[in-house]
Amino acid sequence: MGRVIAAGVALGLCAVLLGSPPATADSGGGRLDLAVTLDDRPITNATVMIDPAKQIELTVTASNSGGTPVKVRSVRVSGVALALTFFAYDTTAPFEVPAHSRVTRTFVLDMADLSGQAIGLLPSTVELLDAQRGTLGEASTVADIRGSLWSVYGAFGLAMLVLTVLAWLTALLALARHRLPANRWRRGLRFLPAGFGTGLVAVVSLSVLRLVPPEPAIEIPVVLGAAVIAFLLGYLTPHPAPGPDSDETVRFSDTTREFNR
Numbered sequence: 001m002g003r004v005i006a007a008g009v010a011l012g013l014c015a016v017l018l019g020s021p022p023a024t025a026d027s028g029g030g031r032l033d034l035a036v037t038l039d040d041r042p043i044t045n046a047t048v049m050i051d052p053a054k055q056i057e058l059t060v061t062a063s064n065s066g067g068t069p070v071k072v073r074s075v076r077v078s079g080v081a082l083a084l085t086f087f088a089y090d091t092t093a094p095f096e097v098p099a100h101s102r103v104t105r106t107f108v109l110d111m112a113d114l115s116g117q118a119i120g121l122l123p124s125t126v127e128l129l130d131a132q133r134g135t136l137g138e139a140s141t142v143a144d145i146r147g148s149l150w151s152v153y154g155a156f157g158l159a160m161l162v163l164t165v166l167a168w169l170t171a172l173l174a175l176a177r178h179r180l181p182a183n184r185w186r187r188g189l190r191f192l193p194a195g196f197g198t199g200l201v202a203v204v205s206l207s208v209l210r211l212v213p214p215e216p217a218i219e220i221p222v223v224l225g226a227a228v229i230a231f232l233l234g235y236l237t238p239h240p241a242p243g244p245d246s247d248e249t250v251r252f253s254d255t256t257r258e259f260n261r
Helices: 003-017 113-114 152-177 184-208 216-235 245-258
Strands: 033-038 047-050 056-064 072-083 084-097 102-110 120-129 135-145
Touching: 003 047, 003 152, 003 216, 033 113, 033 120, 033 152, 056 120, 072 102, 072 135, 072 184, 084 102, 084 120, 152 184, 184 216
Parallel strands: 047 135
Antiparallel strands: 033 056, 056 102, 072 084, 072 120, 120 135
């Protein structure tokens, strides 16, 4: 049981520490500078609210400072937390940005499905993609998504909460029954999954409550900090005292020796 819990928490940790980098267009395709507005509100350095029940109007202004035209195939709106993509919407709308020129395009997006995919604050990105799905240009923001608690992101947080509670119960029950390893380092490792899980739950909770978005500069220190604290708690737990069975075994052995004499 303990190994299953540790494996579940470890998967969540891998999501934080590992993540595939976004694909980028090759140098021959050129790069674009983007200015993006959502319902006429600039998204740069702002938190934009997305209500899945309403259509949103996305306006993208692409500037090409290079010497060759750049062909855009589609626009993507995506949201990432803990290095996992929880929603992504692609709209195919081919257009070309001539050299040393600027082109503006407006897209109307129906994101009704977003209610079942995410909730709370999520770092989000608007990207222009080429025919090979490489990124030509992007703009980042924080989206305040008015989705459901039972969305994929919400369910992920609830699953991590259950696994974390089980991890703590397993470790504390072993402590109460004096079944922790005698070695301090091994005792610390026994508490480590519970610490990782606590950090993950804290990151998701802050996001769902719309307090702090799960950006790498925040989520990694929180998760690693909680893991270190849990490890130290395990490391500093008292040496497990011998149980009643051990005492009875010792007394039985002593009695047997006396009888043989």
